[in-house]
Amino acid sequence: MTKLAAAVLLSLPVVAVTACSSPQHATSQTGTTPPVQSASPGTSTASSPAPAAGTLTANLKTADGKEVATATFDFSNGYATVTVKTVAAGILAPGFHDMHVHAVGKCEPNSVAPTGGPPGNFLSAGGHFQAPGHTGMPESGDLTMLEVRQDGSAYLVTTTDAFTKDQLLAGDKTALMIHGAQNTDGAMDRIACGVIGAS
Ligand SMILES: [Cu+2]
Incomplete structure (x- = not known):
């Protein structure tokens, strides 16, 4: 479950960027569940928690x-x-x-x-x-x-x-x-x- 949650969280900024760059989706899409995508290898830090941003x-x-x-x-x-x-x-x-x-x-x-x-x-x-x-x-x-x-x-x-x-x-x-x-x-x-x- 935590891995799924992390994947959803990771995908959120991507959705936001997409919304900003696609005017036809800028309204009315906020309530939908973003598609779950596996993180790219470069962003995976499963063995140690990420330092605080x-x-x-x-x-x-x-x-x-x-x-x-x-x-x-x-x-x-x-x-x-x-x-x-x-x-x-x-x-x-x-x-x-x-x-x-x-x-x-x-x-x-x-x-x-x-x-x-x-x-x-x-x-x-x-x-x-x-x-x-x-x-x-x-x-x-x-x-x-x-x-x-x-x-x-x-x-x-x-x-x-x-x-x-x-x-x-x-x-x-x-x-x-x-x-x-x-x-x-x-x-x-x-x-x-x-x-x-x-x-
Ligand atoms: Cu010094």
């Missing part, structure tokens, strides 16, 4: 509180589509910036790392996020670099399957961090930070 967001600010970028994490089809877009020019230095998901959902200027030591901007966000059971490189929170244009603007869309939505929200939650421009003295600095949360 949905969207998470982060609003990244500088240490002095300026809003600099927004990020969304769209989870579907077993991976995350990460979109980062600046909301203000002239803040990020032009060039390539390291960007990662960090292990603690805190974005505090002049804070101390979980492991101690002298304070610094956004240090309480900890190191790079590692999904439970994952060790080594690349770390789960590693993302591709953010290329910032000459005016300080940037727009990036990338994908990763290194973490799930639930993992980013578990425990202390997580934060998205943009570091300084590559090959500058401040390359390792933490320039902008946003706690990743439900939108």
